[in-house]
Amino acid sequence: MLLRSALALPAALASVLAVPADAPAQGARPVAVVDGNAIPTPLTDSPGDAGRGRAIAVDRARGNCLACHALPVPEPLQGNVGPDLRGVAARLSEGELRLRVVDPKIVNAETAMPAYFRVDGLFRVRQDMVGRPILTAQEIEDVVAYLRTLQ
Numbered sequence: 001m002l003l004r005s006a007l008a009l010p011a012a013l014a015s016v017l018a019v020p021a022d023a024p025a026q027g028a029r030p031v032a033v034v035d036g037n038a039i040p041t042p043l044t045d046s047p048g049d050a051g052r053g054r055a056i057a058v059d060r061a062r063g064n065c066l067a068c069h070a071l072p073v074p075e076p077l078q079g080n081v082g083p084d085l086r087g088v089a090a091r092l093s094e095g096e097l098r099l100r101v102v103d104p105k106i107v108n109a110e111t112a113m114p115a116y117f118r119v120d121g122l123f124r125v126r127q128d129m130v131g132r133p134i135l136t137a138q139e140i141e142d143v144v145a146y147l148r149t150l151q
């Protein structure tokens, strides 16, 4: 009985939104999407850190947000494929920001923006990235904390 309920749990989480297999190991909670527009509940128990989130956002090997967005940072070569993120926290709530980083395709299936915390429904995934999200649950929270500073 105990074993059965332990096995049933990941399937129940997956029906909320498919999350990386190691998400529980990262201390991640189920990802609950509300009204197809927001994820109000943080993915982790430990709060995001805006300083770490800023570093992830500008790091070309991690968030690489600057490839498509402008941010209030001195780095050169900022992108304009996506909207300028200066002031984005005045436009979107915390939950709306979190959903757009986790999986913007929930809002716009055609978007050029990658889903940073989703592993199902992807194609042409680099072999070493199969089953792994681009960012961890904690990194998502760090990026959301940073975006919330962009008033």
Ligand code: HEC
Pocket: 057, 063, 064, 065, 066, 067, 068, 069, 081, 082, 083, 085, 088, 091, 092, 097, 100, 101, 104, 107, 108, 110, 111, 112, 113, 114, 116, 143, 147
């Ligand atoms: C390959 C290009 C690309 C990358 C990389 C990218 N985005 Fe986006 N992003 C977009 C586009 C395009 C949109 C506009 C939404 C749409 O397409 O429907 C968008 C929209 C957004 C929005 C909603 C903005 C608004 O005003 O509605 C947020 C927030 C956002 N991105 C954050 C990020 C963050 C944070 C990163 C890095 C972790 C990132 N994006 C990386 C292309 C990108």
